[in-house]
Amino acid sequence: MAALDRDLVHRGDRLALLFTPPFDRTAQEPGYIKGYPPGIRENGGQYTHAAAWAIMGFAALGQGDKAAELFALINPINHTSTRAGVLRYKVEPYVAAADVYSVAPHVGRGGWTWYTGSAGWLYRAGIEAILGLTIKGGSLVIDPCIPAAWPGFEMTLRYRGATYDISIRNPDGVSRGVIAAQLDGEPQPLLLGNARLPLRVDNGTHTIVVTLGRLVAA
Incomplete structure (x- = not known):
């Protein structure tokens, strides 16, 4: 590269x-x-x-x-x-x-x-690779790779009747690495530095907050 x-x-x-x-x-x-x-x-x-x-x-x-x-x-x-x-x-x-x-x-x-x-x-390069939004099976995977200078961004996903208001926060000025994720205020587990959230087919509106930061090796 x-x-x-x-x-x-x-x-x-x-x-x-x-x-x-x-x-x-x-x-x-x-x-x-x-x-x-x-x-x-x-x-x-x-x-x-x-x-x-x-x-x-x-x-x-x-x-x-x-x-x-x-x-x-x-x-x-x-x-x-x-x-x-x-x-x-x-x-x-x-x-x-x-x-x-x-x-x-x-x-x-x-x-x-x-x-x-x-x-x-x-x-796909813009939505999936940079903004980091992909759907895999019944899950929404969020794994952004953005310029370090971005303080974050917001996006809205409409999927099978449900609406997801997504906020990405980047307080540490990193390009990649999810350190926290919430769905409707509830903390969500992380996998390999990204958020994997269940998709709900309920015609409702849901709020997702994802925080980027420096990953600490286990």
């Missing part, structure tokens, strides 16, 4: 490349990928599926600052925050682009939009 951050993340261009350098004139044929010009789609451009997986990788390592930075870097809306960005990106800022070009004169231009599976992966 350190090599990815060093060699493939181009912050000035808002890109996370699939690999570098692109295939161009090579003695061996790597296959169809070389059918794209250098820097276009899989041939050394940003392939957004893999960029989303990189976000999830940083989160899995507990590197919340890196995960959130990369999410913001490739977020389509941030490609068009200026007039110059709009003219460069050239595609819709409200949907995911499957790819973003990396070689002049097309650096930063978006590729295919609307029908890319990377939209789902970006959604």
Whole structure:
């Protein structure tokens, strides 16, 4: 992941490349990928599926600052925050682009939009990897990995008729590690640094408070 951050993340261009350098004139044929010009789609451009997986990788390592930075870097809306960005990106800022070009004169231009599976992966990277919200069986698992500077955040989950108002608190300024969890005021057991809470199908409204902090080795 350190090599990815060093060699493939181009912050000035808002890109996370699939690999570098692109295939161009090579003695061996790597296959169809070389059918794209250098820097276009899989041939050394940003392939957004893999960029989303990189976000999830940083989160899995507990590197919340890196995960959130990369999410913001490739977020389509941030490609068009200026007039110059709009003219460069050239595609819709409200949907995911499957790819973003990396070689002049097309650096930063978006590729295919609307029908890319990377939209789902970006959604999962944000909701599951960074905000840490997943559903496993009949349980709600909360395991955020956020920038250490975040004081916390709030979110609302509506699931099978029930509403969960969730508050994440980060008094110690950490990226990861659940040290306490409450469901409707009742303390809940923790498992491996995350909260696992029972989901209730009762059409009611429930309050969840999760506190992050520095985990103490047993």
